[in-house]
Amino acid sequence: MRLFISPWVKRVAIAIIILAIALVAIGAIYEQTARNRAAKDYPAPGELVDVGGRRIHLNCEGQGTPLVLLEAGADTSGSALWQPVQEEVARFTRVCSYDRAGIMWSDPAKDQRNGLAIVEDLHKVLRAANEQPPYILVGASMGGPYVMTYTKNYGDEVAGMVLVDASHPEQTARLAQATGESESDPIPFAFRALAAIVWTGLPRLVLPDAEVPELPPQTAKAITAYQPTSLKAAFAEAAVFEDSLREAGTFRTLGNLPLAVLSRGKPWSAFTEAEQIASGLTEEQFNRAEAAWASMQAEEASWSTNSTHQVLADSSHVMQLERPDAVISAIKDVFGRVTRADATP
Template sequence: MRLSIRSWVKRVTITGSILAISLVSIGCFYEQAARSRAIKDFPAPGKLVDIGGRQIHLNCQGRGTPLVVLEAGADTSGSALWQPVQEQVARFTRVCSYDRAGIMWSDPAKGQRNSHAIAEDLHKVLRAANEQPPYILAGASMGGPYVMTFTKYYRKEVAGMVLVDASHPDQTARLAQATGEPASNPIPMAFRALAAVAWTGLPRLVLPDAEVPELPSQTAKAITAYQPTSLAAAFAEAAVFEDSLREAGTFRTLGHLPLAVLSRGKPWSAFSEAERAAGGLTREQFNRAEAAWANMQAEEAGWSSNSTHQVLADSSHVMQLERPDAVIAAIRDVVVRATRANATP
């Protein structure tokens, strides 16, 4: 009887192993086919620029100077979220959006993906594509610290800046102080696991499709198609989130550089109870966090003696989608101010 049980266990184990290997193999083939299909169905809207053994997707439109450079926040959508803004800015000057390493159409990069590495990549791709300074940098969310870091290292090439509800270097500690809650892990374990097994096709099966009604359906489909391959890069940035904030925090003085700060201002009533609860906060904690965020936004406007600050009462965080008109107007204003400053003897 013992021999038969052992034999049965052995057979079940072997069968299970064969089945698991088969499923992984099928998943791998499925994922490779999906990636090939994504390249065919959703080609890069811009060009792939070589920066030394890897390519970065750079999408430039329009003519004129100064050149506006759009820096996305920390997610897997990359340059796509800037589409409504870019199309309109291209009507009055040249404007470029791009995808950071490993996001959407850009090749991944080795090493830490902190703000310094990201600034170096951006500088390389602009130079390799022969896009000349001066630059107006527009950074949304975490894109704010990224453009501040770029300006720290390449100050002479920057003519102006627009911060779109941008992250603040001290936000982690100050939001924790406001809520009385410790900072949460920026990358939940489940998502880390998904990124690690992207090659099996599992993330493509379980992740929801991108729902971005403000974008053309083809663009939203492209975000969905490239989301599984963008996960690892997005998480690599999140893993060094605090390092990037500290780096940006060492440079907060822009002198008289033209600066426009846009901040979200939707009141509590505009947020659903589910959104508030998802953060694990009470109403009072949420309100204190929003007040702390508003104070940090006002501080950002103080980084230049030539700044404007607008709080958009009808917009939440992703205002390049919710209020592209306000973002476009802010960019136009900074372009005008930078042009006048450059023309002054």
């Protein structure tokens, strides 16, 4: 039996296909125009350093030694979140922040984005920019395992360390056990889909603007402008988080390296109802998770015999924005211990 399709149906189908192609083409043009506008309106505040056919954004300020290197956590904002800290640290020594491959102003990389690859990029960019060790490494969140891996591979360059509510090598399993929740996919399907169609301009239309009241409006606008193009790289890192955590977990002995550990301590009652709902946890689950987190943070402080550990009861995870003063004080403390040790005959 032969299926009959009326000419009218054919014409409608063809019109729909043409419209879809036209919309995709318009979206691609819109996305490219937006990228060009972002590059013009929000240029990199630092230097774009060539590391072998691609460029890494390195933003350095101030003078002095040891140099403080700020390693960001796992998100699409990169070095921008360090601005309140960097401006103050630059008053007493040289300080650099940077964007990992594909984040904000840095070019993407083709290789797997695990901790070892990230550490090699950082080492290359510091050498290419002629930024000399020794370094005080400051790692926030997932930046903590990255600076531990750097120290494992280039320990002779590291003079001190600050861990800012840093991730722990065993955090995934221990937090899941504490909450009774199964280990979830770090990248929900909807976000994977958005990352795959960035070129169409749709993610730029649907993603919310970055709301970061702690930063200057121009910086928040830059984060918004580069957020769609940073998605793929951020997800590439997230896809191999467990590999990066395992690698960092093979090195937990810092000897007497000056170390400062800052940990969150904001209680359930201090969060708004909307924030509590967004956490996806009950109050009991939250408290168990925070107890597990506190235990892991105490372990991190034990990795050096020359460490301090401060719990901030008025801060949650992103304390470089919530309590930049505490982060700056911790950096000053480690800086002081390093320079005093250097001055000792």
